């Protein structure tokens with residue numbers, strides 16, 4: 001009778017392979033922000049999917065990276081290692097058209113005894129699908145994977161097949177989250193992330209990485225949420241870029257972030273965003289702790 005399953009599933013992979021897009025597609029809501037830029041995700045974020053007989057607790061992680069050695073980056077890498085230690089199964093996400101050493105370095109972090117499923121993502125970009133077969137064979141030679149599933153997180157292709165393979169690896173046990181819960185993160189956190197997402201999507205190579213977002217105030221007035229956010233940057237020049245001419249860039253960022261909040265929260269959202277300079281925040285322990293890294 002009790003064949004209810006429930007378990008934690010770490011979603012790991014090098015930056016930009018589509019981990020957060022996959023978590024959102026599986027959960028059915030945008031709980032984890034995404035962009036073309038590597039290292040968009042900076043936190044361990046739980047996404048919950050409850051289906052008849054099975055509850056998946058997905059753990060989205062930052063893309064494991066070895067390029068820059070800031071205190072922030074070593075925290076991000078630690079988040080990946082910790083996520084791997086506690087889960088029942090692992091989904092290792094790779095980009096079907098580009099598998100490289102950085103992918104293999106992530107796989108090396110996965111303890112060999114953890115049931116691991118490969119999500120061969122972005123197959124919508126592979127015109128000749130027969131090119132996938134040698135890639136699958138190459139991957140299969142690397143480890144005894146529980147399964148290798150070609151998917152497209154963005155187009156929602158083969159996600160049911162992926163879910164079936166994951167479910168087969170989960171232990172039996174009662175659900176850990178309520179049927180309507182989608183994430184372990186609160187609206188305050190999600191609001192800050194939606195602002196950060198727009199910064200990652202809109203601005204050049206430097207500014208997103210010199211930026212973090214904090215929520216200073218979050219108040220409910222009936223159906224309306226009044227949210228005050230602060231974008232912290234490292235230098236005055238970055239502040240100028242974020243604001244844009246006559247504040248146009250920041251206006252666009254706030255407006256898009258607000259739309260995303262309305263979609264997820266419902267009701268009305270009044271959002272104000274300030275930009276402040278704090279030199280060296282990404283290497284400052286106290287700042288990082290206050291921001292929840």
Ligand SMILES: Nc1nc2c(ncn2[C@@H]2O[C@H](COP(=O)(O)OP(=O)(O)OP(=O)(O)O)[C@@H](O)[C@H]2O)c(=O)[nH]1
Pocket residue numbers: 013014015016017018019020021022033034035036037038039040041042061062063064121122123124125151152153154155
């Ligand atoms: N064409 C295509 N693009 C995808 C697919 N999945 C993700 N993407 C795109 O790939 C980019 C990176 O996606 P993310 O989900 O942010 O990647 P991530 O692995 O979470 O990246 P980090 O958090 O930075 O490590 C985004 O521009 C996505 O829209 C897919 O199946 N097909």
Ligand SMILES: [Mg+2]
Pocket residue numbers: 019020021033034040041061062063
């Ligand atoms: Mg991500």
